[in-house]
Amino acid sequence: MIGNFPYIAAIIFIGLGIYTLMFKKNLIKIAIGVVLIQNGVNLFLITLGYIKGAVAPIYTYAPSGQIMVLPTPQALTLTSIVIGIATTALILSIAMMIYKHYGTLDTDQVRRLRG
Amino acid sequence: MNLSNHIPILIIAIPLLAAFLVPLIGRINKKATGILTTLALSVSLILTIILAVKILTVGPQVYVFGAQSPALTLPSGLKFPIRIMFQIDAMGIFMGLITAVVSFSGAVYSLTFMEQHSGLDKYYSLLLLLTVGMFSMEFTGDIFNFFVFLEVASIAAVALISFRGVDLGEPAEAGFKYMVVSSISALMVLFAVGIFYGQYDLLNFAAIASVVKYSQLDKIALGLLVPVLAMKAGAVPMHMWTPDAYSEAPAPISMILVAASQASLYALFRVTFSLYNITLNTLAVGWIIIIFGLLSMFIGVTMAIIQKDIKRLMAYHAISQTGYMFLGVGVGLAVLANPVALSQYGITAMEGGIFHIMNHAMYKGLLFLTAGALFFRTGTKDLNKMGGLAHSMKYTTIFFIIGAAAIAGLPPFNGFASKLLIYESVYRFNPLLSIIAMVVSILTLASFVKVFHSAFLGPKLPQFREVKEVPKSMVWAMAILSCIIIFFGLFPDLIVKNLVHPAVMALIEQFKYTGTVLGGI
Amino acid sequence: MKQMSRIVRTVTNLIYGFIIIFGFYVILHGHLTPGGGFQGGAIVASAFALLLISYGALNTEKLLKKDLLSILESGGLTMFIGTAFLGLGITFFYNFLANSGSWFGDAAVIGINPGNMNTGGVIPLMNIAVGLEVLSALGVIVLVMASGAEFTKKKENS
């Protein structure tokens, strides 16, 4: 149980992001919530790859006689981090566009499309 | 080198290469971008048809990236695949055909529809990227790769929805909403990937399906995957993004977005049928999907009747038609564990649902294109401002009648065939569901009578004196889809026997899906 | 945005070249040391961001041409997918240069070794391609968003 604390830390990130998406009224804060969920999921993935007392999976000048951590989660996390960068950039620029046209970032006013 | 082994990747790689080259070519010649896009998409359409023939005659195809040979799934002495692979069976190629046809006609339509817009090279590049994302979502056999291309499709779709956001506010708003919900869904998918990886150290659909134990974690992964994928498919009550996105995107993009949401629907069926087949409690999950279907059908159509914006109305109809697919396939899933009922009506219900996917892509695409034609000539999407357009837009009127009759399930168009399959088989599962489906079909007809009357019938209004027929390429794009609709309507048995039934069997028979990769058949 | 004080600009002039050089080092040694195309490209793009915040958007656009960056972006991606296409004799993404004796074709010493630059097959090429793509894409994103902010601000004032 307490050994799983790193997972729980990642889950808390995700929960904070979900809370921001559900209850915060500012578009920029919503973008921050999306980023929080991304970081939580990335943290969860990278945590899955750890092995106690292992070294990075790189053979250049590696300390001899050591086991190496699982390399796949690192590749997956790299991919999802770059995807997260792209998503965040797009969300923020669309928020800028919304501000240009609506003059506000409040989700209660940014709802011309409804019904 | 024998290219016939490489068809699965060429379908993806040629539009991808074109997408990278289009911005460069756009600097030299603006006109050439559209031509290049249409060319690339036509090539991938032809290759998709060739691949479909190969798969339906030979069997499922596997393409392993970077291996010694395209079919080498298991390197020496391994029990599981280590590389990304495409795993295309009848169901995957069925969705691939839809994607190819829809995106090709969308590109043809865009040639003149988007002419007066600026930044066309970006538009065509994003259109190709959206197509590539949909193709890969449907072909891939690797769960993380599925997440990556889900994001590719989402981001390209968002950029296209908010393409008109430079001078208008609403497209940017719709794009923001779609971006947020699709990021939530993609991240939940990624979390489920993490759960699977942590348990089994596997990332391949078939390999996970062979070892999945339906433990507590697998239940949580299922409970995360089903709603987010249903949300991407536009299931009530998570459908609110759908009318915004469909109504604010340019008309060809609305058509392609329908196919994109169906790619997520395909992923939902893939997860429930191929990943956990009968290991899960099929009755509970089947009823979940059936309830999604009922809510989507009824709320979608009742909200559609009161709409004033023609594209919003059609978007709500997209939701309600998605309900039919949920209903048919959900009935099939609910009786999956019961061979007798499955052979009696389950398979027929799934045939109806799967056949309805293709029909819906075709006629809803046609309807969106006609709405785009009206917008192109009149400059408005508001039904109150339209009227009497049948006098000046003959072809568009004919195409709209075909599409409306098909979506309302009037014989002899294709909508009737798939809806009939759903009615008769669902009636034997639970009569009430079938009756609700018929009522929804009647309401659909009613709301399209409203559209037809207020937009096309009536006297020639003075403000539309100089309105004339839309240009050639738009007419051609609409004609392609109408011909497909009429053909499907006249010969539904050919499609059901040759395309739909193998697809349903590919969903039901899990051992074939896993056996394609892990051997053993 | 405005340009920042003289101190910031002087320090930027001193270090941004080193940041770019370090980024390219990370890109080129991606198959030997921690890092690779994405990380190195991000480092170079961070140098662009440093220029941006210290000199302001309008001055930076004189130094960094958006058109050049977007051409570089398409070019890098085309090089990447082209390298993947070259493996099509066997399969897409087949590492046809590894252990072949030609460019980057030396067989790596199995186990712990100081590392040989001339190994890795197509991996160094893909690192370079992806590095170019990432640095230009991130640079374009940062530049366009900054100038877009100027644009929107002008919109409000007028």
Added chain:
Amino acid sequence: MKKIIFGIAFIIFFSFLIVSAINMRQFGEPIFSEMDDYFIENAQSETGANNVVTSIVFDYRGFDTLGEATVLFAAAVGIIALFRRVTK
């Protein structure tokens, strides 16, 4: 009223995620690791790269990397299109 329902839903969702974290295998002690062991053993001989992560990113899972570069490209193109100068 709506806020209360959403709050309860959020709490239950969060607790489900916590349950998944608790049921996950012990931190730092993977049970199955065949795929990663294969990578660690054979990456050097197959791809000739010392960096196992890079050899996964660009060789074993190269198609993911293509998709990821495509995402970045799509975002850049979309942002350029979003901030383009309108010339009707």
Added chain:
Amino acid sequence: MLGLLETGSGFWSAIIWVIVVLIIGGIVYYIRNKGEESYKKNTEQDKPFISGNPELSKEGSHISANHIYWGFTEALKDYYTPLVKTHTGNINDYSSWIIVITVIILIMVGVNG
């Protein structure tokens, strides 16, 4: 036979349907031809008879979309009012609905799954 779709408990053939429609159309056309001969175009026989009132102008006679199915929506007012009110175009509600449905499905799957 081509175009014959087996639906499990019956069959459907669009070809037969089209043939039947053509036959019935022919019969209808035949009956129509046996109708009143004394009809002449462009006489007062064309004019609609609105209980003696003058025929109003064509533009005025067009019914716009707002007025179609007015009775339907009016009769179902207490169904539509809450439904339309639920569709707040608010992004917080969008994401919150996703979470609510996810929770419901997690409970259903977790309890009896």
